[in-house]
Amino acid sequence: MDLTSLTIDAARSAVQERKTTALALAEAHYARIQKEDGQIGAFLTLSKERALEQADRIDRMAAEGKTLPPLGGVPVGIKDVMSTRGLRTTAGSKILEKYIPPYDCTAVMRMEAAGAVVLGKMNCDEFAMGSSNENSAYHPVRNPRDLSRVPGGSSGGSAAAVAADMAVVTLGSDTGGSIRQPASFCGVVGLMPTYGRVSRYGLIAFASSLDHIGPLAKTAKDAAIVLRAIAGRDPMDSTSADVPVPDYVAEFEKPVRGMKLGVAKEYFGEGLDDEVRHAVELAIDKLKRLGCEIVPVSLPHTPYAIPTYYIIATAEASANLARFDGVRYGHRARGVKTPSEMYRRSRDEGFGAEVKRRIMLGTYALSAGYYDAYYLKAQKVRTLLTRDFDEAFCKVDAIVTPTSPTAAFRLGEKANDPLAMYLADIYTVTADLAGIPGISVPCGETKEKLPIGLQMLGKHFDESTILRLAYEYEQA
Amino acid sequence: MKVTEKDVAHVADLANLELTDEERMAMLRDLNSILEYIDRLNELDTSDVPPMAQVSDRYGVDESKQGSERFAYANRDDILEGLRKSLPHEEALANAPDADGQFFQVPKVIER
Numbered sequence: 019m020d021l022t023s024l025t026i027d028a029a030r031s032a033v034q035e036r037k038t039t040a041l042a043l044a045e046a047h048y049a050r051i052q053k054e055d056g057q058i059g060a061f062l063t064l065s066k067e068r069a070l071e072q073a074d075r076i077d078r079m080a081a082e083g084k085t086l087p088p089l090g091g092v093p094v095g096i097k098d099v100m101s102t103r104g105l106r107t108t109a110g111s112k113i114l115e116k117y118i119p120p121y122d123c124t125a126v127m128r129m130e131a132a133g134a135v136v137l138g139k140m141n142c143d144e145f146a147m148g149s150s151n152e153n154s155a156y157h158p159v160r161n162p163r164d165l166s167r168v169p170g171g172s173s174g175g176s177a178a179a180v181a182a183d184m185a186v187v188t189l190g191s192d193t194g195g196s197i198r199q200p201a202s203f204c205g206v207v208g209l210m211p212t213y214g215r216v217s218r219y220g221l222i223a224f225a226s227s228l229d230h231i232g233p234l235a236k237t238a239k240d241a242a243i244v245l246r247a248i249a250g251r252d253p254m255d256s257t258s259a260d261v262p263v264p265d266y267v268a269e270f271e272k273p274v275r276g277m278k279l280g281v282a283k284e285y286f287g288e289g290l291d292d293e294v295r296h297a298v299e300l301a302i303d304k305l306k307r308l309g310c311e312i313v314p315v316s317l318p319h320t321p322y323a324i325p326t327y328y329i330i331a332t333a334e335a336s337a338n339l340a341r342f343d344g345v346r347y348g349h350r351a352r353g354v355k356t357p358s359e360m361y362r363r364s365r366d367e368g369f370g371a372e373v374k375r376r377i378m379l380g381t382y383a384l385s386a387g388y389y390d391a392y393y394l395k396a397q398k399v400r401t402l403l404t405r406d407f408d409e410a411f412c413k414v415d416a417i418v419t420p421t422s423p424t425a426a427f428r429l430g431e432k433a434n435d436p437l438a439m440y441l442a443d444i445y446t447v448t449a450d451l452a453g454i455p456g457i458s459v460p461c462g463e464t465k466e467k468l469p470i471g472l473q474m475l476g477k478h479f480d481e482s483t484i485l486r487l488a489y490e491y492e493q494a
Numbered sequence: 495m496k497v498t499e500k501d502v503a504h505v506a507d508l509a510n511l512e513l514t515d516e517e518r519m520a521m522l523r524d525l526n527s528i529l530e531y532i533d534r535l536n537e538l539d540t541s542d543v544p545p546m547a548q549v550s551d552r553y554g555v556d557e558s559k560q561g562s563e564r565f566a567y568a569n570r571d572d573i574l575e576g577l578r579k580s581l582p583h584e585e586a587l588a589n590a591p592d593a594d595g596q597f598f599q600v601p602k603v604i605e606r
Contacts, residue, residue, distance in 0.1 A: 347591075385504075437527055
C-alpha cells in the first residue's frame with residue numbers, strides 16, 4: 019500500500035483495520051516531505067511532536083477496537099494563518115517570525131478532535147495577500163506540476179502539498195479566491211464554504227467580512243468530510259452562523275439529474291485563455307450528459323468585482339493589521355526611542371511590499387474626504403454584485419465558470435505588476451463579496467500539462483449542491 | 495494623477511508606516527495605477543443602493559425583531575470569565591518583545 023496516495027476514507031479504514039498505523043502514515047508523509055519539499059517549499063514549520071502524539075492517540079483507539087472519528091489518523095497540513103497552540107504561526111510574515119500562539123484556531127481544534135494528524139504549517143502569501151505565493155516572506159512555493167510555475171495563492175503551500183502527496187488534505191483560507199485559485203493551478207479540489215459556515219476564531223484576520231476557512235483535497239468527497247468536521251456555529255466567532263450542518267457525503271446519494279446550472283457570459287469574455295475556455299466548455303458538456311440543464315444567466319456587474327474587492331479588502335486589512343504595533347507580540351525594531359518610532363519602524367521592518375501597499379490603499383480609501391468616494395461606493399457595488407447572484411439563483415441551482423482565466427503562470431511573471439496579479443482573481447472574488455460557497459475541481463490540462471479548474475458556485479449554505487455536482491463530475 | 499507625494503506621506507502617517515523614499519515613489523506609482531482602475535466604479539449609479547457591510551445580515555436573523563435583537567443567535571449572556579478563561583499572565587506576556595514579568599514594556603510615552 020502506498021501510504022502517501024490515500025484518500026481520507028482509505029487512510030482512516032487502513033488505520034481502523036490495523037493494515038497500517040497512524041504513526042506509519044505520518045512517518046510516510048514526513049519522509050515524502052523530506053524528499054520533495056526542498057524543491058517545492060510548501061511547509062514553513064513541521065510539527066512532528068504534536069503529530070506523533072496525536073497519531074499515537076489514534077493508534078491506541080484502533081488497537082482498543084474503538085470506532086475512529088471521520089479523520090482518524092489522516093495526515094493534514096494547516097495554512098500558517100491559523101493559530102496553533104505552542105506551534106509557530108507566521109502568517110507568512112517576518113513580523114510574526116517568532117510568534118507562538120497561546121491558543122488553537124477553532125477549525126484546527128475541530129480537525130484534531132475529528133482525528134486529524136497535523137503535520138505542519140503551510141506556506142502562504144504574507145497575511146494571505148497574493149495570488150502566486152511569491153509574497154511569502156520566507157520563500158516562494160513552486161507548482162509540483164512544473165517547478166518553474168507558481169502554485170497560485172494565497173494558499174499555495176496548502177494546494178501544492180496535496181498535489182505532491184505531502185498531505186492528504188489541508189486547510190486554506192479564501193478572501194478573494196485563495197483556496198480555489200491555487201487548487202485550480204495545482205490540480206486539486208478546493209472548497210470555499212459559505213461566509214459564516216466555518217468559525218474564523220484563531221484565524222489571523224485579513225479582511226473580516228470576506229475571510230473564509232476551507233479544505234484543499236484530492237477529491238470532492240474528502241472536501242465534504244472535512245467541511246462536515248469543521249463547520250457549524252462557534253460561540254467564539256459571532257459571525258459563525260447557527261445553521262444546521264448536513265451530512266454532505268450522505269447527500270451524494272441524491273441525483274444531479276435535472277439540476278439547473280447557470281452559465282454566465284461575463285465569465286467567458288476577454289482575458290480568458292483559449293485552452294481554459296475549451297476545457298471548461300467540455301466540462302459543461304459533461305455535466306449536460308449527466309442530466310443537468312444548462313441555463314444562460316447574466317451577472318452584469320461582474321466587471322466591477324475586482325475594483326470593489328480591492329477597496330473593501332484593503333480597507334478591512336488596514337484596520338486588522340493595525341494591531342501589529344511591536345508591543346504585545348511580533349517584531350519590534352531595535353533602538354527605538356518613542357512609541358511612535360516603535361510602531362513605524364517595527365511595521366516598516368516587519369511587513370513586506372504587498373502588505374504595505376494594501377495597508378496604504380485601504381487607509382487611503384478610508385481617510386477623510388475619500389471614504390464616500392471609495393469605501394462607501396464599494397459597499398454599494400457589493401450590494402449590486404450580491405443581487406446579481408440572488409437573481410441568477412432564482413433560476414438555477416448552481417453556476418459553473420472557469421476558476422481562473424489562465425493556468426499557472428511562471429514565477430516572476432506578474433511580480434512587478436500588482437494590478438495584473440489582482441486580475442488573476444477575476445472569477446473568484448465575487449463569491450467572497452457575496453458570501454456564497456464555491457468549489458474548484460480539476461477539469462483537464464493545457465497542452466503543457468498544466469491543470470485547469472472548473473468552478474461551481476452555490477446558494478448561501480448550499481454547499482451540498484456544489485459538492486454533489488463536483489462528486490458526480492469527478493466520478494463520470 | 496490623483497494621489498500626490500503629499501498624500502502618500504499623509505496616508506503613511508495615518509497607517510503608522512515610515513517608508514523609504516524609494517518605497518514612497520513606488521507607492522505613488524502603484525496607488526495611482528490601482529485607483530485609476532478602481533475609478534470604473536463611478537460608471538455605476540448607486541444613489542439608491544444601500545451599502546453592504548457584511549454578509550451576516552442575510553441569514554440567521556429574526557425579521558420580527560428590531561436592531562441587534564435580530565441577531566439573537568450571536569448574543570450571549572455576560573459571564574464573569576467569558577467563554578474562555580483569560581490567559582495566565584505568563585502566557586499573555588510570552589510573545590512580547592519586551593516585558594518585565596508583569597507588564598508589557600514600551601519606550602517612554604510622555605516626552606519631557
